Amino acid sequence: MPITFSNVFYTYNPKTPLENAALNGVDLTIEDGSFTAIVGRTGSGKSTMVQMINALLSPSQGEVVVNEFINAADKKKRTKKLYKVRGQVGLVFQFPEYQLFADTVEKDVAFAPKNFGLKEEEALEEAHKALREVGLDESFDKRSPFELSGGEKRRVAIAGILAFHPNILVVDEPTAGLDPRGAFQMMELFEKVHKAGTTVILVTHDMNIVLRYADRVLVVDNGKIVRSSDPETLFFEDIEKYSLETPLLYSFVKGLSKRGFPLDPGKIHDVDSLAAEIAAKKGDKR
Amino acid sequence: MKIISVNNLSFSYDGEHPAIKDVSFDVEEGSYVAIIGHNGSGKSTLAKILMGLLNGYEGEVKLFDTVLSNQSITALRKRIGIVFQNPDNQFVGSTVADDIAFGLENHEVPHEEMEGIIHQYASEVGMIDFLDHEPESLSGGQKQRVAIAGVLAMKPDLVIFDEATAMLDPKGKREIADIILKMKQENPKLTILSITHDVEEANRADEVLVLNDGQLFLSGKPSEVFAHGKELREIQLDSPFLAMLIEALKKQGIDVPQGINDVEKLEEYLCR
Numbered sequence: 001m002p003i004t005f006s007n008v009f010y011t012y013n014p015k016t017p018l019e020n021a022a023l024n025g026v027d028l029t030i031e032d033g034s035f036t037a038i039v040g041r042t043g044s045g046k047s048t049m050v051q052m053i054n055a056l057l058s059p060s061q062g063e064v065v066v067n068e069f070i071n072a073a074d075k076k077k078r079t080k081k082l083y084k085v086r087g088q089v090g091l092v093f094q095f096p097e098y099q100l101f102a103d104t105v106e107k108d109v110a111f112a113p114k115n116f117g118l119k120e121e122e123a124l125e126e127a128h129k130a131l132r133e134v135g136l137d138e139s140f141d142k143r144s145p146f147e148l149s150g151g152e153k154r155r156v157a158i159a160g161i162l163a164f165h166p167n168i169l170v171v172d173e174p175t176a177g178l179d180p181r182g183a184f185q186m187m188e189l190f191e192k193v194h195k196a197g198t199t200v201i202l203v204t205h206d207m208n209i210v211l212r213y214a215d216r217v218l219v220v221d222n223g224k225i226v227r228s229s230d231p232e233t234l235f236f237e238d239i240e241k242y243s244l245e246t247p248l249l250y251s252f253v254k255g256l257s258k259r260g261f262p263l264d265p266g267k268i269h270d271v272d273s274l275a276a277e278i279a280a281k282k283g284d285k286r
Numbered sequence: 287m288k289i290i291s292v293n294n295l296s297f298s299y300d301g302e303h304p305a306i307k308d309v310s311f312d313v314e315e316g317s318y319v320a321i322i323g324h325n326g327s328g329k330s331t332l333a334k335i336l337m338g339l340l341n342g343y344e345g346e347v348k349l350f351d352t353v354l355s356n357q358s359i360t361a362l363r364k365r366i367g368i369v370f371q372n373p374d375n376q377f378v379g380s381t382v383a384d385d386i387a388f389g390l391e392n393h394e395v396p397h398e399e400m401e402g403i404i405h406q407y408a409s410e411v412g413m414i415d416f417l418d419h420e421p422e423s424l425s426g427g428q429k430q431r432v433a434i435a436g437v438l439a440m441k442p443d444l445v446i447f448d449e450a451t452a453m454l455d456p457k458g459k460r461e462i463a464d465i466i467l468k469m470k471q472e473n474p475k476l477t478i479l480s481i482t483h484d485v486e487e488a489n490r491a492d493e494v495l496v497l498n499d500g501q502l503f504l505s506g507k508p509s510e511v512f513a514h515g516k517e518l519r520e521i522q523l524d525s526p527f528l529a530m531l532i533e534a535l536k537k538q539g540i541d542v543p544q545g546i547n548d549v550e551k552l553e554e555y556l557c558r
Contacts, residue, residue, distance in 0.1 A: 042425065151325075177453050179483045181324050181522050205455035245456045248486070248527040252549060259557045271527070275534035278556060282540065 001067045003030040003053060003168070003199075008062035009073075010048055010223075022048040024223035025062075030216075035191075035200045037210040037231070040220035041243035046203050049220065050170050053201070054089040055082045066168065087116050090166030094173045096157030100145040105131065105156050108145050112164045123163075130163035131156070134189060151182040155189075162193065169193060172203040187213055207247045211235065211269070219244070236265045249274060287315045288351065289444050289477040290336065295345035297331060305331040306343070307500040313493075315443075318470055318478040320488035320508075323497035324522055332497065333448050333481045337368060350443065367437030369450040373429035374421075382408065382424075383417040386436045393440065407435040410472070411465055427458025434465060445469070447480040451487065463487040485512070489526035490548075496523065509547045528552065 010023040022045045030036050038046050051057045052064045055071050063072035069085040072078045079085075093099065102108035109127035110120075118126065131140060134155040140148070145156050154174075161169065171190060175183035191213055194200045204210060210217050211231045219227040219234070221242050227234060235250040246254070249271065253263055256278075263277050290313035297306040306328045313319050323329045334340040335347060338359035347354040349362050370376050379385030386404045395403065408414045411431040421429060430450055437445060447466070451459040467490060469476060480487065488494050494511040496504040498521045504511050512518070512529035519525075525533070528549055532542045546552050 176455070179325050179452070180485075180524055205457065207456065243457070245460070248549070252527070252531070252553065255549070255553045256556065259553055261553075261557045271530045271534045272537075275531060275538045275540070278535065279538035279540055282556075 001065075002032055003201075004028070004065045005049070005052070006062050006065075008049075008052065008059045008064060010045075010052070010057060011060050014060065022223055023059075026220075026223070026225055028218060028225050028228065030199065030201060032199055033194075033197055035194050035213055035215050036202070037214035037217045038201065038203045038220060039205070039207070039210060039217060039242075039244055044220045044242075045223040046220050047172060048223075050091065050172060050201065050203060053168065053170055054086050054091045056091075058082075087164060088166055089168045089170060090161035090164070092158055092161055092169070092171045092174060094176060095154075097150060097153030099157060100153060103144055104142050105136070105145050105148075106141040108156060109159045109163050112160055116164050126163045126165075127159070130159040133162055133192075134159045135185070151178055151186075154178070154186070158186075158189070166198070168199045168201065170201045170203075173205070174202070175204070175206065175209065183209075205245075207231075207235065207245050211247050211249070232265065232269055288312045289315050289317075289349065290479065291346075291348040291351075292332075292336075293346045293348075295332075295335065295343055295347060297335060297340065297343040299331075304500050306335070308345075309497075309500070309502050310345075311495055311502065311505065313477060313479060315477055316475050317492045318466065318490075319480070319493045319495065320491035321479070321481045321495045321497060322483070322485060322488050322523065323503075324483075327497040328500040329481050329497045330449070331500075333446065336479070337366070337446065337448075338363065365443045367440055367442035367445045369430065369433050369437055369445065369447045371449040371452050373426045373433065373453065376433050377421045377429055379421075381418050381420055382413055382432050385421070385432050386439055389436050389440050403439050404435075407439045408432075410438065410468070411435045412461075425458060426454045427461045430454065430458065430462055431465060434462075434469075438469065443475070444477045444479065447478070447482065449481055449483065451482065451484055459484055459487065463490060466490075485524050485526045489528060496521075507547075509544065 005026045005028045008023055008026040012020045012022055026049060040046050048057065052059060052071060053066055058071050059073045061073045063070060066085055067088055069079045069082060070077055071082055100108050102111060106124055106127045109130055110123040113126045114123040136155055145153055174186050178186060187209060190200055202214065214231055217229060217231050217234055218225050219242050235247055239246060253268060256263060263281060267277050268274050293310050295306055295309045296304055298304045321329050335343055338354060350365060352358050352362060377385055378388050383404050386407060387400055390400050390403060408417055411434050413428065413431050413435060451462045466478060482488055489508045489512065491508060494508050495502060496511060504514055512525045515525045515529060515533050535542055542555060546555055
């Protein structure tokens, strides 16, 4: 079942001097099996939205439906034991490595499956599978998570989510602070999880990642969805007004078009297709 | 004049595995040199040696024509400004103005002069409207700009950026890259060494050094270094957008002449 937000409002600290409206009427649908990027400036409401998907927050108004779970402002409509949605939605916060706590890597990863009802051995088995999936071999199982490198710690934290097989995976800035190679490996991991059928929702500031991995992008501004589109179309628009960076590929295409050399946007999605399109246009001119 | 001169430098942390193997290079006064390489390539080790934070290396390091040693480092450090990686670890003041003032106070700059200096460098990095802001209200990129202002206020001859943009989002990265270029324009004698992951930033330097496995893998002008796309990919480094596009155009039979070293020049060339 898809994820839907219907007219969702959320206000932090209502009726106090710190009152702050974070969401102002959000409507959206995220299809099963999609790879959706959520982008927007800091403070636009992205994290608030994401926390509603696994019921860490409930709307002040409107409702969020995730699989069979209804997270509504109206408590009568709200699903009983709503917290159970967390067995289906894996949420990876920013810098998840700060959330490690167990004395061995395998125990840390086995914690969630155990918590969701698996026996000790079964949970460990799932933990080992998840650790292999994120690229950490047997030698890591018994080590302390605290002696690992930053990138390895982050893998352990993500394995801890994958170990309970969520059908929706929400990741908030998963590549922050990683070097380009680490960031690439991390994104390839999510791509693999996505290909296996998981719905992936990615919050990011990096438009090159959006371009490469997402099939749809939602732009959040001022607590509202202001654009919903495929990345290629969006990047041809003026997105600087939402404080988003145009990927270099698209600023180049825009630059060419300003100089009277327009290209067909539908045909361009990477450097190679851009070069081919330029060559084709040059051929026409001759 | 050579600001940095590294000759046959080797270093090992454990006496067994070398972290730096026989590296030599020079940095001329007024140049902007970027050192790139992935994690474990030796670039952080090299940075630590240049800052005088690691001893026990083989070979020779000269800064401002003086051999780096325990005796010379104190005097040399006065001429070097360093911008570190984590914006939160180097913000010491309670406001932006206090933070820029910190180094000036340590150098006993008279109070009357301080205000003018703070204003000058805060405007240079585009933070003049934030002087009374607290660090919590700033983005990572803004904090790094304040750190740069604090460093520039000390009037260094050499500024080292030690992965100063690694923790920033793409917008923050671009802000810092723009400020580095502006610093160069305003003070042509200033020498800049940037240890970075960001190939787009490195593409705008005068010279790029690529480290791999502790050794100097490639060096030269950005257009020369990044023309080796295949070799760079073999050591898992990306090329900047410009170099990738030039390579892709070549495959399509469009040969871009040498000397086209920025995106605008390429646009112009293609529109001819």
